[in-house]
Amino acid sequence: GIQVEQSPPDLILQEGANSTLRCNFSDSVNNLQWFHQNPWGQLINLFYIPSGTKQNGRLSATTVATERYSLLYISSSQTTDSGVYFCAVGEGGGNKLTFGTGTQLKVEL
Amino acid sequence: GAVVSQHPSRVICKSGTSVKIECRSLDFQATTMFWYRQFPKQSLMLMATSNEGSKATYEQGVEKDKFLINHASLTLSTLTVTSAHPEDSSFYICSARVPTSGRDEQYFGPGTRLTVT
Numbered sequence: 001g002i003q004v005e006q007s008p009p010d011l012i013l014q015e016g017a018n019s020t021l022r023c024n025f026s027d028s029v030n031n032l033q034w035f036h037q038n039p040w041g042q043l044i045n046l047f048y049i050p051s052g053t054k055q056n057g058r059l060s061a062t063t064v065a066t067e068r069y070s071l072l073y074i075s076s077s078q079t080t081d082s083g084v085y086f087c088a089v090g091e092g093g094g095n096k097l098t099f100g101t102g103t104q105l106k107v108e109l
Numbered sequence: 110g111a112v113v114s115q116h117p118s119r120v121i122c123k124s125g126t127s128v129k130i131e132c133r134s135l136d137f138q139a140t141t142m143f144w145y146r147q148f149p150k151q152s153l154m155l156m157a158t159s160n161e162g163s164k165a166t167y168e169q170g171v172e173k174d175k176f177l178i179n180h181a182s183l184t185l186s187t188l189t190v191t192s193a194h195p196e197d198s199s200f201y202i203c204s205a206r207v208p209t210s211g212r213d214e215q216y217f218g219p220g221t222r223l224t225v226t
Contacts, residue, residue, distance in 0.1 A: 031213045041147075041200055043217040045111075086152065088215075095141055095206055095213050099153045 002027045002091055004100035012106045013077050021072040021103045023087035031090030032063050033097065034072050038083050046072070046085075077107045111207050112136050115218035122193055123226055130188045130221045132203030138183035139205035143215065144176075147200040159186040193225045 003026040013019055023032075034046040047054050047061040049070065054061055058077075063070040070087055084104050088097040112135040122128050132142055140161045145153040157178050158166045165178035175197075177189040190197055200222050204215040 033214065035217070041202070041220040041222070043153075043202070043204075045214070045216060048212060048214045088153075090213055095215075096143070096155055096158060097204075097215060098155070099145075102152050 002029070002089060002098050004087065004089055004098055006085075006087060006100040006103050008103060009101065010104045010106075012108065015077060015079060015107055015109050017077050017107075018073070018075045019077060019105070021074070021085055021105075023070040023072070023089075023100050025068050025070075025087075025089050025100075027068070027091060029065065029068075029089040029091050031095075031097065032065075032070055033088050034061055034070070035086045035088065036081075036083050037086060037102075043086070074105075077105075079107045079109065081105060082107050111205075111214075111216040113203065113205050113216050113218040115203055115221050117221060118219060119222040119224075121224045121226060124194055125192055127189055127191045128193055128223060130190075130201055130203075130223075132186045132188070132205070132218050134184045134205045137205075137207060139186075140183060140208065141206045142180060142186040143204045143206075144178060144186075144188050145202045145204065147202060147220075149200075153202060156188075190223065193223070195225045198223055198225045 035043040049063045051065045058075045060073045084102045087100045116131045142159040144156045159180040161180045167173045180186040202220040204217045
């Protein structure tokens with residue numbers, strides 16, 4: 001099956017700093033989503049981005065499908081950004097998602 | 110829009126008993142729902158795909174007789190963990206595919222934390 005690797009696995013930032021999270025996948029995909037899992041376990045949809053670039057406030061994402069990677073940018077980080085960030089990809093017509101390994105982000109004051 | 114709920118949020122049961130977890134799409138109809146399991150400090154692993162009105166499709170290595178899935182309506186899927194054992198203790202999360210043209214976006218429930226004693 002498809003492999004999805006995220007980097008870095010852990011990241012500590014000072015409040016106000018910027019960061020880039022990376023998601024590499026091993027095969028062609030027709031679906032890619034970014035999620036933030038908060039400390040209570042809820043996954044929050046950030047982006048549906050199988051290709052191209054999107055922005056939503058302090059967050060933006062870019063997927064280069066031909067090179068099999070996606071990037072999530074967090075600017076002016078806040079303590080509420082802490083948690084785990086997952087990318088998840090789908091291939092074929094089955095609608096299934098394969099989750100990446102995750103990036104644990106901690107934003108400190 | 111696209112709200113998914115789960116009940117219960119946490120449950121503690123004794124070894125050998127069965128537990129039912131409900132997943133509901135609150136503001137849309139979901140022909141397809143998914144069940145995931147997440148162990149501490151790990152990623153989400155897909156257990157099965159639940160299709161309304163038909164049998165669920167289980168991922169390799171998931172025991173279908175142990176994890177019973179029923180998707181009886183367009184807004185409800187249930188996961189029953191039968192004869193639960195301590196190794197079944199985990200965080201179970203459901204998702205639903207939002208049927209928007211051209212998109213396969215999934216929205217997730219808040220999860221159910223199962224502890225088997």
